[in-house]
Amino acid sequence: MTVQTTDVEGKVKAIIEPWKGKKGGLIPILQGVQHEFGFLQEDAMEIISRELRIPTAEVYGVATFYAQFHLKPRGRHIIRICRGTACHVRGSLKILERVKEILKIEENGTTEDLRFTLEPVACLGACGLAPVVMINDVTYGRLTPDGIKPILDKHE
Amino acid sequence: MALYRAHVLVCKGTGCTASGSGSVYDALKEELERRGLDKEVMLVETGCHGMCEMGPIVVVYPEGSFYCRVTPEDVPELVEEHLYKGRVLQRLLYTTPDEEKHRIPHYRDIPFYGKQRRIVLRNCGYINPDNIEEYIARDGYQALARALLEFSPEETLDIVKRSGLRGRGGAGFPTGKKWEFARMAPGDKKYIVCNADEGDPGAFMDRSVLEGDPHSVVEGMLIGAYVIGSDEGYIYCRAEYPLAIKRLVTAIQQAEEMGLIGDNIMGTDFSFHLHIKEGAGAFVCGEETALMASIEGKRGMPNPRPPFPANSGLWGKPTNINNVETWANIPQIILNGAEWFSSVGTETSKGTKIFALTGKVNNTGLVEAPMGMSLREVIFDIGGGIPNGKKFKAVQLGGPSGGCLPESMLDTPVDYESINATGAIMGSGGMVVTDEDTCIVDFAKFFLTFVQNESCGKCPFCRIGTRRMLEILERICEGKGKMEDLDLLEDLAQKVKDGSLCALGGTAPNPVLTTLKYFRDEYVAHTVDKKCPAKVCPALIQYTIDPAKCIGCTKCARQCPVNAISGEIKKPHLIDQDTCIKCGQCMAVCPVKAISVE
Numbered sequence: 001m002t003v004q005t006t007d008v009e010g011k012v013k014a015i016i017e018p019w020k021g022k023k024g025g026l027i028p029i030l031q032g033v034q035h036e037f038g039f040l041q042e043d044a045m046e047i048i049s050r051e052l053r054i055p056t057a058e059v060y061g062v063a064t065f066y067a068q069f070h071l072k073p074r075g076r077h078i079i080r081i082c083r084g085t086a087c088h089v090r091g092s093l094k095i096l097e098r099v100k101e102i103l104k105i106e107e108n109g110t111t112e113d114l115r116f117t118l119e120p121v122a123c124l125g126a127c128g129l130a131p132v133v134m135i136n137d138v139t140y141g142r143l144t145p146d147g148i149k150p151i152l153d154k155h156e
Numbered sequence: 157m158a159l160y161r162a163h164v165l166v167c168k169g170t171g172c173t174a175s176g177s178g179s180v181y182d183a184l185k186e187e188l189e190r191r192g193l194d195k196e197v198m199l200v201e202t203g204c205h206g207m208c209e210m211g212p213i214v215v216v217y218p219e220g221s222f223y224c225r226v227t228p229e230d231v232p233e234l235v236e237e238h239l240y241k242g243r244v245l246q247r248l249l250y251t252t253p254d255e256e257k258h259r260i261p262h263y264r265d266i267p268f269y270g271k272q273r274r275i276v277l278r279n280c281g282y283i284n285p286d287n288i289e290e291y292i293a294r295d296g297y298q299a300l301a302r303a304l305l306e307f308s309p310e311e312t313l314d315i316v317k318r319s320g321l322r323g324r325g326g327a328g329f330p331t332g333k334k335w336e337f338a339r340m341a342p343g344d345k346k347y348i349v350c351n352a353d354e355g356d357p358g359a360f361m362d363r364s365v366l367e368g369d370p371h372s373v374v375e376g377m378l379i380g381a382y383v384i385g386s387d388e389g390y391i392y393c394r395a396e397y398p399l400a401i402k403r404l405v406t407a408i409q410q411a412e413e414m415g416l417i418g419d420n421i422m423g424t425d426f427s428f429h430l431h432i433k434e435g436a437g438a439f440v441c442g443e444e445t446a447l448m449a450s451i452e453g454k455r456g457m458p459n460p461r462p463p464f465p466a467n468s469g470l471w472g473k474p475t476n477i478n479n480v481e482t483w484a485n486i487p488q489i490i491l492n493g494a495e496w497f498s499s500v501g502t503e504t505s506k507g508t509k510i511f512a513l514t515g516k517v518n519n520t521g522l523v524e525a526p527m528g529m530s531l532r533e534v535i536f537d538i539g540g541g542i543p544n545g546k547k548f549k550a551v552q553l554g555g556p557s558g559g560c561l562p563e564s565m566l567d568t569p570v571d572y573e574s575i576n577a578t579g580a581i582m583g584s585g586g587m588v589v590t591d592e593d594t595c596i597v598d599f600a601k602f603f604l605t606f607v608q609n610e611s612c613g614k615c616p617f618c619r620i621g622t623r624r625m626l627e628i629l630e631r632i633c634e635g636k637g638k639m640e641d642l643d644l645l646e647d648l649a650q651k652v653k654d655g656s657l658c659a660l661g662g663t664a665p666n667p668v669l670t671t672l673k674y675f676r677d678e679y680v681a682h683t684v685d686k687k688c689p690a691k692v693c694p695a696l697i698q699y700t701i702d703p704a705k706c707i708g709c710t711k712c713a714r715q716c717p718v719n720a721i722s723g724e725i726k727k728p729h730l731i732d733q734d735t736c737i738k739c740g741q742c743m744a745v746c747p748v749k750a751i752s753v754e
Binding site: 024128145 | 171173211360395435453454456471520555586588589590609610612740
């Protein structure tokens with residue numbers, strides 16, 4: 001992925017701007033940058049470090065601590081398979097295995113064509129509908145291993 | 157104001173939205189307009205009713221008819237029958253899960269709701285959470301007005317103390333006492349925080365309260381801020397709950413417009429500003445010191461206490477943190493009085509507790525029960541028992557670091573002390589029911605995998621000890637366990653408990669300890685007999701085809717993902733045990749039930 005340096009710099013600075021001189025801005029800034037670019041590039045983190053006057057190691061430390069941040073590009077569609085207790089009891093492992101089998105990727109992996117990224121998550125909070133899978137912002141409940149392929153096929 | 161003869165309430169909580177309530181809402185809107193009923197029938201979007209399994213849920217008032225699993229295709233008939241002809245549409249009513257299949261016409265007669273006592277959830281499913289006026293119509297912000305105009309901060313604190321309310325986030329610390337510490341702490345700048353980082357898998361009560369009645373939390377926080385002397389607050393909400401965040405943003409904006417948040421609230425000299433902080437995906441941030449580190453923009457790692465947040469919290473200032481459910485209780489307590497609240501519950505645990513009842517139970521959903529109700533009543537009377545005629549095996553209480561209780565413990569009343577005495581914890585109120593098909597060792601392994609993943613890594617016992625415990629459990633599940641392993645597990649569990657700074661490590665071994673205590677037989681079966689009684693652990697089971705029953709239809713062979721099944725058409729097939737990955741797909745597709753698992 002090639003993005004113009006000036007482009008990144010300008011956009012990242014615009015995201016930082018409202019937080020200048022305020023406390024607790026690092027996480028919202030990282031969220032903003034990831035929202036803009038899809039993942040956290042090295043140079044973006046360096047710009048944040050420079051602008052906020054904190055060590056790059058600290059920015060990197062926070063970025064790697066939280067599950068939400070990604071340092072590599074991700075697929076166009078994010079598949080979040082709930083591996084919470086209620087879903088586990090109702091067979092979410094078999095759904096996860098089926099998706100791995102269909103897409104030929106591992107947990108937290110991305111397909112070569114950048115179509116899908118597979119992320120098992122701890123709980124989506126829709127336990128009443130277990131087992132649950134969320135693709136992008138849409139939640140699919142009461143799933144069976146056989147029911148997952150038609151849903152994946154809907155995403156190009 | 158326009159008058160309506162009927163109200164149609166469509167649940168737009170996360171569960172129902174996932175089941176398609178959005179398109180049901182659109183279909184209703186279109187159909188009502190098409191029939192010219194839109195001036196006399198009001199369509200309302202509400203929060204969660206708690207019975208997510210039955211979604212999308214539509215309730216029609218004044219009758220209180222509770223329609224389940226409504227689809228857009230059902231809408232023309234529903235409008236025609238109920239709203240045009242005035243006849244309740246029988247086929248969509250709630251049906252009891254027993255053999256008798258009773259259809260229940262009224263919301264309040266459904267057993268799931270009959271035994272509940274709804275204090276925190278009183279507005280969820282009744283009002284439009286995006287409209288502050290509907291909250292106000294249900295006595296909203298009256299408690300704040302009373303506190304500000306009638307009571308001094310001391311008097312307000314006294315009501316909360318006398319009510320006996322204890323923190324609903326897990327530990328059950330008396331809320332009034334916690335407020336008093338923060339109130340007494342020296343300092344002119346103090347913070348109020350709402351912990352909405354509901355990370356426990358299997359718990360979603362905070363989500364439903366935020367989505368269904370966000371103002372109750374905002375009002376609770378305002379009252380808390382008034383008592384403590386704080387002028388600024390944060391709601392720390394996990395990013396996995398986008399709808400809750402959206403509803404909170406709207407709620408805060410509307411409260412600001414009405415002057416309920418801001419400077420000189422209700423003409424007094426009390427001022428308060430409220431911000432939302434989005435979490436970034438770390439379970440440990442539910443721990444209060446880790447949560448504050450995260451608000452400050454740091455890695456969310458816990459810190460030793462003391463100093464307690466009441467003295468040195470957010471940015472070193474006195475801070476009071478309560479969980480969503482705790483805050484939502486506050487307005488009701490101020491409005492109805494301490495005695496009213498403390499009349500519900502047991503000697504030491506007052507009020508109600510919301511449980512997220514999930515897993516192998518007929519009525520999954522949110523249950524608000526008075527403290528002191530027995531587990532059996534919650535699971536069998538409200539939850540409607542175990543589906544498909546299976547037998548109850550265990551209930552996991554209190555999230556991943558809670559405990560697993562067997563049938564013999566089902567008469568335990570739900571209150572903090574009784575639950576703790578069993579080795580489980582109340583936690584946030586997750587209640588996952590399992591039946592005979594769940595392997596207890598695998599279940600314990602599942603929880604340990606979770607806490608091991610989520611351990612922040614600060615304390616060695618939590619970081620490494622849980623990993624070693626997990627390896628032992630994996631060994632047992634693979635049939636390579638030894639009896640000494642069970643003692644080693646117990647020994648390690650105790651050390652992890654003692655050697656960890658925060659509650660995550662301190663409670664992480666609970667699932668292992670309680671299952672060892674109540675289900676030791678199953679551990680022994682795995683280690684000595686090399687058998688998995690629930691037929692779950694792949695290394696200890698075998699799928700076989702009964703040649704007498706097999707009709708040679710080749711369905712199983714075509715289904716098998718690893719081509720482990722061979723055989724000619726119309727002749728008995730055979731599973732190659734070395735290739736088989738024990739996924740069970742063959743058994744599921746066999747039309748004559750010729751495949752069994754041992």
